[in-house]
Each structure stands twice: as structure tokens, then as C-alpha cells.
Amino acid sequence: MKIKNATGLVVPLLSILLAFIIGGIIMAALGANPLEAMQYLIKGSFGTVNALGNTLNKATPLIYCGLCACFAYKCGVFNLGGEGQFLCGAMTACVVALLLGEKGVEGWLICLLCLILGTIAGGIWGFIPGILKITRGQNEMIISIMLNYVATLFMGVIYTNWMRDASVPQTLQVPQADRLGRIFPRLRFTWGFAIAVAVGILMWIFLFKTSAGFKIRAVGYNMTASRFNGFPVKKLMFVSFIVSGAVAGLGGAAELMGTQFRLINGFGAGYGFDGVAMALIGQLNPLATILVAVFFAALRVGSTSMQAATGVPTSVSDIIQALVIIFTVAGLALVKLPEFEAFRLRLTSGKKEA
């Protein structure tokens, strides 16, 4: 148990170190001083109160999508539809807020309503692949990916047609009074971040402390044994798909009500798959997933200052992010190999002899 936790921590940390070393080499090859560039990368993301606010704000949607992937995977179903569910949440929130806003109905209650309806919409988008999987045996990965396109294109209909803001292909902004406020006025992140962290903590408690969470984990680890031991495997998978979608939907609503305020081309693009990566690096632990999401947000936010100060393009930061994902996933697969276990045993027994 202790050994497992240790490798679970060592692998991502080593991966990050390796990714930064390679990133440093690339920076040097571009003619910049890697140490200086990395300094700006860190300063730009955590160095000032403003930067910290930006980082946490950027992390918020990533956390929701990471938790979305985390919950489904924990139950052994692969929800790749985080993005679609995220968009469904955002669209619902946006449409409801704008329609009510036209009638002059606004305020924090409307914000709450939008978040709840967004959650439900995400859940419904997760319901579709879930029900097709358990009743028809369809591959949930394919269906959930395809539904991403449906959601993206549907959003296009909203901002280019139904609720278009005059000549610009985007919707109007939701009313000021509906928006999610900042927790600290000087920091850019909103209550959406606080809700995300709360969802993560609740998810952790649910998965690791409750009877129902126990069953979900058991199904995720070994579906056959769970069935033999009397768990309603299909029902659990179905429910976890819906919950997973609902978390992403809440994230979409929170992003819209807190940061973007309107639907526009490119809204939420890529968050679904980012979330999958966060969850995998966080090894399906909701709390770890939150930390990973903040880390990735920091790389993204900090890369702008890095480019401004040293001329190293932001894409180097993208390379580092990609390398972290590759190394972690490969590393976690590596330590599961029996050869690695044998190697480790040889090392430790060697130490004892010496």
C-alpha cells in the first residue's frame, strides 16, 4: 500500500521534471536562457496576486472536466464526452439567463437556477451514452465523442442564428446581476472555483468513504467480480455516467456565468480531453486531479509572460504539457509491469545485503 502511494507520487513528479528538462533544452535551442524563461513561466502564473487569480480562473473549467472524467473512469466507464456535457451546461445557462434577462428577471437566484439547470443538461448529455451502453452494449467512448460534435454544432446554431448578437456571431452577455462573483475582488477567479473544489472534495468523500462509492470503485477495478458479488453493475455504470456528465455540465454553466458570459466560437473547445488527461495524471483521485488542473492552468497562464519577457513562444509550454502527459501515462504503465516489480525487488534486496 505504501509502496503504491509512493510510486503514484514519484511517477508524476519525475515526469514533470523530465518534461521541464526537455522543455529547457528546446528553450536553449531557441536561443533563450532556459532558467530565465522558466522563472518567467512561474512568475507569470504564481508570481503576483493577479497572476494567481488568472491561474485559478483558468484552472476552474479544467477541474470540472477532470472531475467529470475521474468519476466515470473510477466506475470503469470511459466518458470522453466531457466537452459536449460542458457545452450543454453552458448553453442551458446562457439561454435561460438571456431569456429571463429579456423579461427583466435577474439576480443571484437566476444564477443558481442556471447552475442547476446546466448541471441537469450535462447529466442528460451523459445519460445518452450511458443508456446506450447498458441496454444496447454500444461503445460509450464513440458515442460520447460523437455527442461532442453534436453539442458543438448545436451551440453554433445558438450563437449564429437563434440568439445572435446583431452582426457578430456570438450571443449577448448574460445580465450583470446573474453573474458569478469573485471571491476576492482583486483576484480574477470566481465562486465557480470554490464550487469546483467543493465538488472535488465531495467526490473524494463519496468515492472513498461511502458504501455506494465503494461499489463504484469495485466495479471500476473488476467488473466481473463485482457482478459475481451481487453488485448492480449496469446500474452503477449508468448512474456514474450521468453524475460524470452533470459535473461537466455544472462546469460549463459556471464558466459561462463566471468568466465568459456569452457563447462564442471556440467556447470550451478542448476542455473535455484536457480533463481526461488531468484525471489520468491525478490517477483518478479527485483531490489530485484538482492539483493537476491547477498545474496545467499555471503552465498555460505563465507561458504568456514567458513569451513577452524572453521571446520563447507559448507553444513550448504546450510541448511541456504534452510531455508531462506522455511521461506520466507511460510511467504509470511501466511500474505495473512485472519486470519493473522484479527490478525494484532486486534493488531493495541489494540494499539490504550491502
Added chain:
Amino acid sequence: MAEILRMEGISKRFGNFYANKNINLSIEEGEVHTLLGENGAGKSTLMNILIGLYQPTEGKIFFKGKEVHIESPDHAARLGIGMVHQHFMLVKAMTVFENIILGEKHSKGLFINREARRKEIIELSERYGLDIELDKLITDLAVGAQQRVEILKALYHGAELLVLDEPSAALTDTEVEGLFAIMRKLTSEGKSIIFISHKMREVLHISDRITILRLGEVVTTVNRGDVDGQQLADMMIGRELKPSHYEKKVVPHDPVVELKSVDFSKDNKHNGLNGVSLAVNKGEILGIAGVDGNGQTQLAQVIAGVITPDAGTVDLGGNKIQIFDPNDFINKGVAHIPEDRNLQGLVGDMTIADNLVLKETENPRFSGGIFLKQGVINQYAKDMIQKYDIRCQGYDQDVRSLSGGNQQKVILAREIESEPDLLIAVHPTRGLDIGAADFVHEQMIKARAENVGILLISADFDEILEMSDRILVIFEGQIMGEFSGKNPPIEEISLAMTGNRKGGRA
């Protein structure tokens, strides 16, 4: 007759275990030579050596008088050794013709001269009476026809010696007759056949000579005319009755579970049940003897509620079961030590404590409605580790990292502590060392004393003899007879395990 194949002193060792030990086998041209043995007797290992999948640890192989080192199945095919596997190796979405020329090595140039190939194949097919339509898709063929495609494919690739691995297993009786006709035709043309089977009737019908394997060694090679089924079964199973450590009981008819004419995919002889009726009574151990893969898996899963029978009834504690759901069976007092402990019994990535309460997460003792009582669970796990002598680093160790014996003890603890009325134990000591196996047996006897009805399904005949108060024999999904567990008639049981009904003649 000339000798086509001689295997001399073949041994194959895996770790400390000899799957084959000093095996001598000689096959003559034009004969059907049967390899007869229980599962695990070493037939498959020997054939895998012959077709080059394994390299022997020791020994020599002579083919047509020359010593050969068979490197790969491809090499074996070039020498003239072809194998028809029990599970066919055909590409289902391709036609018969395409499957046959697939992997052909001696084609020259980029394109295939289809017409010449076709002619050659049709000639072969007619010569041996294989009756195959070349342009049909494999998917559209019956099992028997697919098998003929495999045979034709081997012949087309130049096989002189054909290995048929349990070829009759999936066939209907008429198809088996057809297969035998083809086999005779082949041998009359000088081809040789190694026939693997454990069905006595067929073996006596088709073989010229029979080599009996047991525990990786050759018992003897005999001519068909020189033995009868009883003698063969004795040599194959080969045991003398050892006194059991446990007193055998006869209990009154008071079933905890009763099956009446249960069918499950009954045309499937290896994975089906055909009209099975049986009852397990309170306080007895009912042993199911049989060669592996005769429906034991399905029997256990029907009684555990994992699969739903096609016909027949299952009564649990006097109530007829309507819906087959494992949870319902568990609530009705059925405990199950499943056949594959890692796949079906345990969640390897969870801890010993988690696995011990796997079925009890709704139990108020361990759960306060929503939250688990982790403290209670941990204490319980500590107690169980003591009581069942589970050797581990602590209750929070992952089950995956335990030895097989200790994993089995975790399952045993969980199932017995659930205070069941019925315990289904499938191969409960498979892969365990003697100490752990004895421990499992003692716990079963203890449970029997507490009036638990136990269904013991095992391919280990010794285990059945040692433990059972009553013995039923299963063959091709059917119950072949019932025998007393006290002074069990070993010969009769052996014969029943190879497909002869109690009281019938071989």
C-alpha cells in the same frame, strides 16, 4: 508400416513443474493414433512441442527418419505437420478459398494465380471427400464444415501428419460420423493422424493405437483391440482409493438447492447443461466429478445466479427462482468460491479489508447507511486475518499482491463468515500448496458440521474422492450417474467421466 514420427525422451519443464516427462511416442504412416488423458495430463504441451510453439527442455524429434528441431508452426507446416486446433483459426469474414491460400509461402510474384490454386484445392477436396464450397464465407458455414476447411487447409499446405485436437467436441453426432469417414479416407491414402480426445466411445471406434498420458508421463501405448473402455479409463484416471481423512455422512433429503431438468445452451457440449437435475442437502458435501469443460462452469454460475438457464427450475430453500440475479442469491444464503479467484472473486486493486466486506457494504454492521464504518471494517479484517491465517503485511495490503493461497483464504473467510446455507466451491484448491489446500478442506468440513450444504465442483478427482459425501459425474453437460462418497467405486466413476452412463457398457 514405416514410422513417420518419433518423439524420444521429450521433457518440458515450466519452473519446477514437468508438463511432459520423458515421453516416447511413435506414429506410423497411415494410422490413427490417439492421445488419451485427463486435462493437465500433458497432451496439449506435447502437441505444442510438435508444432513448434514450445521447445522441449530435453529430447529429440525424428520426422520421416531425420532428426528435426521444429522452430515454429510455420516450420512444422513446411515439414508436413499440420494441426487442426480445437478453436478454429479461420478468418470469418473471408471465403473458404481465401482462407485456404492465406499465408501461402511458395507463391511467386505479386499476383496469385487463382485458377491454378482453385483446381488444386478442388482436386484435394474431392479426393478426400471433404465436400466444401470454396466461395462461401466462413461465417456462413456450420461448425463441421469449418472443421473440414481446416483439414483441407492443412492438406493443401502439404501435411503428411495431421493433429486433430478434440475435433469432435463441437460437432453433432452426424458430423462426427462424417469426420470419422474423412479420417479413414486420409489414413487409407497414407496420411497419419494424431487424435486427441477423452471420449471413450470415439477413441475405441476410430483409433488404431492409443497412448495414454497421465500427469505428464506416458502410461503405455496399446492396440485398440487389446483393451476395453474400463481398462482405458482405469489407466487414464489411474488411482487407487486412499482412505479419506474425513468421515463420510449420509444425510436425509432436505435440499438447500434443487435443480430440475436445467438446460443452458444445451447443444454446446463443452459449455452447456443438458437436463441437469440435482439437489444439495443440508450438511452434506456433494461432489461434481468430471473432466474440465463439461459444463461445470455453467452449473456453478446457474446456482450462483450469474447466468439464467434456458429451461428447468432452480429451487432455493424451497422457493422457485424467477429472476437470476447474484445479489438475490447472496441474500438467500448462497456463498460462492468462484473458479477464477482473481477474475471473479476478488478486486485485486482493493485491500484485504475491502475484499472481506465486499458483499457486506449494506450490512448495518459495516455501514451506517451512507458512510462505511472504516474502523469496524479494519478491526473485522484484523480478526479475519487471524482466524483464517491470512499471511500478509496488514489489512490494508492490496489483495493482488498476496499469494494464491492467501487470496483464496480471503475469499473463504468472506464466504464462510456470511453464514450461508449453500456454499458453491469451484476448484477451491486449484493452484494452492498442500498446507493451504488442507486448510480450505478443513474449513469446508467445519461448514458442513454447521449444516451448510456444499456443492464441490472440481476437476481434481482426488479432491472429489477425499471430500464428497455423494458424488455426481458430469459429462457434456449431463449427469452421468450418482455414486456414494463412502467407498466410492472408482472404476465406475472413471468410466462415467469419459462418457459412459452408470450401468451402461463401454
